[in-house]
Amino acid sequence: MKLWIVALAGTFVAACSQPVEFERSASTSPAVDPSLELARVPASLHGDGFALRVAPPTGDAIEVWGLCLARVADCYTPGSSPFEREACLRRTDSAPAFGENRCSSACRANFEAELAHLHDVEAAVDASYKHGRCVEGFKRMSEGALEHLKLNPRALDGVQGGAQ
Amino acid sequence: MNRSAALFAIAFFAAAPAVAWDSTCVKYGNTLYGASDAAKRICAGSDSTTACSTAQDEARGVRVGEHALLASRGLAAAGLATLVSAQLPSYATTGTPFGTGASVTPGVPGVLGSSSSMLRHRTTLPELAEVPDASYGLADFLLGNEHCFARGAVSSDATRDRAARGTADGATTCHDFSSRMGSVNSTHFGPQAKASYVNYHALALQVAGRCRADVAKLPASDAYTAKVASACELEAMALEVTGQHYLQDSWSSGHMWQRWGTPLFETTADGRVRQQVVAMLSGLIHGWRSLAQDYAVVSYWKDDQLCMPGFFSSYTPAEEARHTSELVRFGFPASATRYAAGGDDYLLSCTAFKQSERWAVASTQSDSPLRPQYRRLLTCSARGVAEIYEAGPKTAGARRNEDVLLESGIRTSLDDGCWAQRVTNQSMVLGSAVSTLARLDDPALITRWAIERLPWMASTVTTETISDATWTAIRDRLRVDFAAYGLAIRQAAALRPEGLDAADLATTPLLGFGANGQQTAPVSGGAVTYMEKPQRAQWVTSAVTACTGDGDCASDSYCEGSTTAPSAGRCVLKEQAILRVFRHGEVAHWCAADTASDLAALSTACRSGRSADACTTCIEWARPHAKSVAAATTCATLGVSQSVVVGTGFEASADASANKFCRGN
Numbered sequence: 001m002k003l004w005i006v007a008l009a010g011t012f013v014a015a016c017s018q019p020v021e022f023e024r025s026a027s028t029s030p031a032v033d034p035s036l037e038l039a040r041v042p043a044s045l046h047g048d049g050f051a052l053r054v055a056p057p058t059g060d061a062i063e064v065w066g067l068c069l070a071r072v073a074d075c076y077t078p079g080s081s082p083f084e085r086e087a088c089l090r091r092t093d094s095a096p097a098f099g100e101n102r103c104s105s106a107c108r109a110n111f112e113a114e115l116a117h118l119h120d121v122e123a124a125v126d127a128s129y130k131h132g133r134c135v136e137g138f139k140r141m142s143e144g145a146l147e148h149l150k151l152n153p154r155a156l157d158g159v160q161g162g163a164q
Numbered sequence: 165m166n167r168s169a170a171l172f173a174i175a176f177f178a179a180a181p182a183v184a185w186d187s188t189c190v191k192y193g194n195t196l197y198g199a200s201d202a203a204k205r206i207c208a209g210s211d212s213t214t215a216c217s218t219a220q221d222e223a224r225g226v227r228v229g230e231h232a233l234l235a236s237r238g239l240a241a242a243g244l245a246t247l248v249s250a251q252l253p254s255y256a257t258t259g260t261p262f263g264t265g266a267s268v269t270p271g272v273p274g275v276l277g278s279s280s281s282m283l284r285h286r287t288t289l290p291e292l293a294e295v296p297d298a299s300y301g302l303a304d305f306l307l308g309n310e311h312c313f314a315r316g317a318v319s320s321d322a323t324r325d326r327a328a329r330g331t332a333d334g335a336t337t338c339h340d341f342s343s344r345m346g347s348v349n350s351t352h353f354g355p356q357a358k359a360s361y362v363n364y365h366a367l368a369l370q371v372a373g374r375c376r377a378d379v380a381k382l383p384a385s386d387a388y389t390a391k392v393a394s395a396c397e398l399e400a401m402a403l404e405v406t407g408q409h410y411l412q413d414s415w416s417s418g419h420m421w422q423r424w425g426t427p428l429f430e431t432t433a434d435g436r437v438r439q440q441v442v443a444m445l446s447g448l449i450h451g452w453r454s455l456a457q458d459y460a461v462v463s464y465w466k467d468d469q470l471c472m473p474g475f476f477s478s479y480t481p482a483e484e485a486r487h488t489s490e491l492v493r494f495g496f497p498a499s500a501t502r503y504a505a506g507g508d509d510y511l512l513s514c515t516a517f518k519q520s521e522r523w524a525v526a527s528t529q530s531d532s533p534l535r536p537q538y539r540r541l542l543t544c545s546a547r548g549v550a551e552i553y554e555a556g557p558k559t560a561g562a563r564r565n566e567d568v569l570l571e572s573g574i575r576t577s578l579d580d581g582c583w584a585q586r587v588t589n590q591s592m593v594l595g596s597a598v599s600t601l602a603r604l605d606d607p608a609l610i611t612r613w614a615i616e617r618l619p620w621m622a623s624t625v626t627t628e629t630i631s632d633a634t635w636t637a638i639r640d641r642l643r644v645d646f647a648a649y650g651l652a653i654r655q656a657a658a659l660r661p662e663g664l665d666a667a668d669l670a671t672t673p674l675l676g677f678g679a680n681g682q683q684t685a686p687v688s689g690g691a692v693t694y695m696e697k698p699q700r701a702q703w704v705t706s707a708v709t710a711c712t713g714d715g716d717c718a719s720d721s722y723c724e725g726s727t728t729a730p731s732a733g734r735c736v737l738k739e740q741a742i743l744r745v746f747r748h749g750e751v752a753h754w755c756a757a758d759t760a761s762d763l764a765a766l767s768t769a770c771r772s773g774r775s776a777d778a779c780t781t782c783i784e785w786a787r788p789h790a791k792s793v794a795a796a797t798t799c800a801t802l803g804v805s806q807s808v809v810v811g812t813g814f815e816a817s818a819d820a821s822a823n824k825f826c827r828g829n
Contacts, residue, residue, distance in 0.1 A: 062640055066647050073651050076658035078590060085658070122655065130651060142644045148637035149434055151676040 061137035068092065068103035072129045086121050092129070107134035185412055185508050187297035188229035189216035202233040207514035219309040219339030222298035227291035230511045234412050235293035235405050237526070238545030241570060243563030244553055252285040252402070253395055255745045256781040269307055269724070270744035282777040285745075292402050296352070296360075296409040298339065300694035302402065303738040306745050307722065312338035313694040313738050314348070315719040316429030320436045320628055330714025330723060343625040347436070347443045350425030351692075354668075355681035357410040357419065358583045359688045363698040364407020365548060365577065370700045371749070372400035372556035378752060379557040381802055388787060388798065388818065393557040396749030399742065403696070404552045408545055411577060415541035417492045417505035418450040418471040418595075420587045421667035422680035427692045433628040438638055438675040440622035445615075445646070445674070449595050451507060470587060470595035471507030472517055492591040494537070495664060496584050502662055504533035505587070540581065543570045548577030586667035589656040593666075596653060615646060638675065645674045693719035696739055703739035704753065711735050751788045755799030758789065760808040763825070770826040782826035783819075786810045790821035 075088035089111060092103040107129055114124035132138040146152070188206070191214055205228040216225040236248045255270045270283075292302070299305035300314055311330060312318060317338045318328040328334030338344055351360045375396030382389040413419045423446040430439045451471030470492055495502040506525045510516050516524035525534050525541075532538075547570075550563060574581050587595065619639045623630055630638075649672040656666040669679040685691070690698050697703060697720070709716070710732065711723035717735035725733040743750045766782035769775065788798035790810040794817055799806035811821030 062643050066643060069647050069651050073654045076651075076654045078658050078661050080658060122659075125655075130648060141640055145637040145641040145644070148633060149438070149641060149676065151641070 061132075061135050061141050064104075065132045065135040065138045065142075067101050068107050068129060068135065071101035071103050072125060074101065082121065086115075089121065089125065089129075103129065104134060110134040185230035185234060185416055185511065187227065187231050187294040189222050189225040189227050189294070189298065190214045191216050191221050191225045202228060202236060203512055203514075206230060206233060206512055216298075219298065219336055222339070223305050223307075223309040226286065227294040229294055230508070231293040231297070231409055231412055232290045233511070234526075234541070234545065235290035235408055237542060238408065239290065239405075239549055241542050241567035242546035242550040242553070243566040244549060244560070245565075246560045247289055247401060247549075247553075250289045250398055250401070252287045252745060253398065253748070254282050254284045255747065256777070256785075257281055257283045269310065270741050281775065282780060289398070289401055289405055292405040293409050293412060295406050298341075298345075300339075300345070301696050301738075302406045303696060303741045304694060306741040307738065309339050310335050311714055311722040311738070313719055313722075314338060314344070314429060315693055316431055316436075317344045317348075320429075320431055320433045322431075326715040328715075329717075343440070343627075346447070347439045347626075348425070348427050348429060349443065350423050350446075350680050350683065351427045351687060351695075352410060352413040353419045353423035353446075353680050354414075354421060355684045356427060356687055357414045359684040360695065361407045361410040361414075361548075362578065363687065363690075363695065364403050364410075365552075366698060367696060367700055368400045368404035368407065368552045369555050371396060371403060372552050374700075374752075375400060375556050375749060378802055382798065383795070383801075390559070391748050392751055392798075393559050394748075395746050397553075397556045397559050399746035399749040400552050400556050401549065402746070403742075404549055408548055411544055411548060411582065412541065414583060414585070415537065415544070416471065416507035417494060417537075417587055417591070418469065418507035420494050420505070420585050421449075421470070421592060421595075422669045423450070424669065424674045424677040424679065426677065426683040427686050427695075428683075433630050434634045434638065435676075436626050436628045437619065437622045437630055437634075438677070440626050441618045441638065441642060442674055442677050444618050444622060445642075448597065449592075451595070469597065470591065472510050472523075491533070492594065493588045493662075494585050494591070495588065495662070496581065497586070497664055498580075498584075500662070502588060503536045505537045506534050539569050539571060540574070540585075542567065543574045544577050544579070544582035546570055547574060547579075547582075551576060586664040588661065589653060589663045589666040590661040591667075592653045593657040596650065615642065618642065641675055645672070648672060649674060696742070703737060703743060704757075705737055709735040747785070751798060752802050752804045754785070755788055755802065755804040755806045758785065758806075758808055763789065763808055763810065767826050767828070771828050779826055783822045786822040786825050787818055790815075790818040790825065792816060792818045792821050794818075 071092045072089065075085050075092070077084075080088075090108065092111070093105045093108040095102055110133065111124055111128040114127040115121060118124050118127065128134065132142065186206070190205075216222045239245065239248050257270060292305075295302060295305045299309050304311070304313055310332075312328065312335055316322075316325055318334055319325040328337065350356050375393065378396065379389060379393045382392060424442050425439065425446070430436045449469060451469035472492065491504050492506070493502045494505045506516070506523065510523065511525045513519055513521040513524040513527070516522075516527075521527055521529055522532050523534065524532070526538050527534055529535070546567065550566075553563065571581075576582075616639075619635055619642060623635060649669070652672050653666040656663060668681070673679075687695065688698070690702065709718075709721075711717050712733060714722045717723050720739075721735040721737050723733040724736045743753055747754060763782070763786055766778065766785060770779035770782040772778070789806055789808050791797045791800075791813045792811065792815045793813065795801070797806065797809060798818065810825045811818075813821075815821035815824060
């Protein structure tokens with residue numbers, strides 16, 4: 001029996017939900033019979049294998065932003081030099097070696113503009129990629145959620161649960 | 165995803181935060197917890213036929229988990245091995261004897277009337293370290309988890325919440341970890357854990373100090389003095405050991421970060437759902453082995469997250485060195501040294517990774533990578549109990565044979581060296597499972613899946629009703645906040661892999677909840693109604709409020725009826741349960757609080773001959789009020805004004821006087 005897992009590939013949590021299937025590779029497979037491994041799982045998870053299914057991709061602004069943020073996060077490899085990180089952050093609109101993460105050319109350009117202005121890579125990342133103004137509709141969605149929930153994420157001191 | 169699959173997920177994620185070090189309870193045990201066989205019990209585990217399954221079971225069973233074992237080792241390490249087997253005192257209850265499932269509420273004379281019975285509690289001191297995992301506090305535990313002192317726990321709807329208080333279903337719901345207690349267990353992490361411990365430690369010091377002073381006033385070689393000394397010393401140690409739960413948790417690597425959240429239940433439906441989502445997500449980061457390990461299909465991921473990330477399923481001893489970067493590590497802000505660490509369920513070799521003695525937190529091998537963590541945990545624990553013991557009457561004499569493992573540089577359990585530990589930035593990335601490797605044994609897959617499901621799960625388990633628009637807003641904001649959090653910790657891990665700042669979550673709120681340290685004030689200020697009030701003086705109130713049920717009382721109180729008029733109850737502070745259980749230790753309080761009519765009711769019950777326990781209760785409670793030819797009453801000796809004096813003063817001893825008062829001969 002093949003064991004397949006449907007999951008998000010190369011993405012950043014569920015901010016983006018592009019489902020990609022992976023076959024379990026031999027190098028990381030436990031040396032057990034998957035049919036035995038499935039024995040204690042509720043029947044609803046059986047079938048041809050164990051499926052971790054997430055919601056189908058929505059293509060909404062948060063997902064687009066999340067894919068971009070995942071691409072940015074991949075630039076922060078432990079041990080990488082500042083030059084390597086900056087170079088990586090300047091090509092986030094190119095496809096990665098693996099997965100679907102990438103930013104729009106508008107986001108990449110926004111980063112470069114902020115970097116030219118701020119002269120600080122981390123500050124430029126915050127002001128561009130993380131801020132998300134380069135993704136159409138992102139601000140409306142993310143801030144709309146805040147407003148609906150009456151939350152103020154930056155003024156939490158002494159306020160239970162952050163509610164305004 | 166259909167319902168059963170979702171429930172499968174709930175089973176994993178909702179309960180994960182509770183686990184801390186493992187707390188295990190066995191129903192209605194007839195044997196005492198013993199340090200000598202605790203390890204065997206942890207390794208054997210508990211089976212479903214004997215495991216405590218309800219909140220009420222939890223307050224009546226025998227606790228045999230890692231917390232209890234750690235407490236017993238802390239006591240022994242402090243040179244207090246004799247206290248490991250100390251039991252809660254027997255006390256009079258309004259219900260039937262222990263073990264039947266009936267009420268275990270410790271009673272007072274006016275309530276007991278003729279129905280008093282003695283509860284011979286088998287709980288030993290180390291077991292109290294497991295209390296905060298199943299009860300909201302020591303008083304809640306002593307009251308059998310039969311009440312709900314957590315405002316808003318059952319429902320964000322105040323009317324519904326109040327109506328549920330004092331009912332059996334309400335108490336059960338209130339103590340359900342998956343949907344209720346776990347929502348507020350941010351108190352088991354970071355600064356809130358320290359604030360919780362500080363409260364208990366301070367209370368224990370207050371009780372121990374007063375105990376020592378009281379005992380010094382009483383006749384030195386008197387048997388009753390010994391009883392008072394033993395009881396108040398045990399009361400002080402019980403408060404300390406209960407508080408040590410939070411100290412122990414802080415030394416599980418899964419807790420060495422500032423889990424978002426507040427110790428108070430949110431008061432709106434969307435707030436409760438957000439709070440539950442945050443708890444579930446925190447559980448994922450903390451670790452979920454104890455819940456996942458029985459499901460073989462996901463057992464590949466069980467050695468994940470902050471309690472023991474790394475190795476995954478491909479581990480072999482030869483690969484150990486290669487995987488060093490995948491270990492969770494911790495350190496202190498003032499030092500560049502970093503140490504390997506483990507957490508819940510990895511204490512002993514039988515449950516350690518690959519059942520390796522080398523990877524047990526409490527490893528016996530001096531070269532174990534986890535040795536520094538265990539050594540400090542043991543030191544902090546031992547210092548805490550030693551401080552309390554030294555402040556009290558020291559009934560067992562000088563402490564002996566302090567463990568050589570203890571670190572001389574840590575002199576008090578409040579030392580920063582006991583509380584400032586944080587996992588490294590790289591560990592937060594591993595624990596948070598935000599990698600993009602997409603390896604099939606990478607817990608990030610579970611995280612990605614869970615993020616999509618958490619809002620739905622949270623609204624289901626909390627039974628809160630929210631609109632579709634609110635549900636969507638929570639889901640959207642969770643996606644944004646967690647992605648931003650993920651980027652922040654990956655940046656920190658890349659720029660400062662050995663740094664400790666990611667664990668403090670300073671700039672990354674989640675669904676409106678900030679870092680743990682922003683919500684210590686409710687704990688320190690005594691606003692958390694389910695915890696013990698931080699000042700012993702606050703445990704007594706002169707206000708009398710009539711009630712017919714718990715819903716008529718403030719959140720920190722319950723409604724107590726009387727045998728003569730069950731429907732005409734009065735509200736009683738939950739902390740009264742502690743004063744009642746440790747009655748002899750609180751003799752000064754009871755000297756003033758007992759009334760002539762209370763003791764007369766007990767005497768009547770004793771003389772009726774219906775219950776041997778009634779006479780025992782009466783004699784014990786009358787004893788400090790009893791005068792004799794030989795000496796003044798205990799109350800007078802303590803300098804406390806007493807509202808009732810028993811005996812004529814011509815009896816040979818106070819014991820004889822009390823006996824005569826109760827039995828009439």
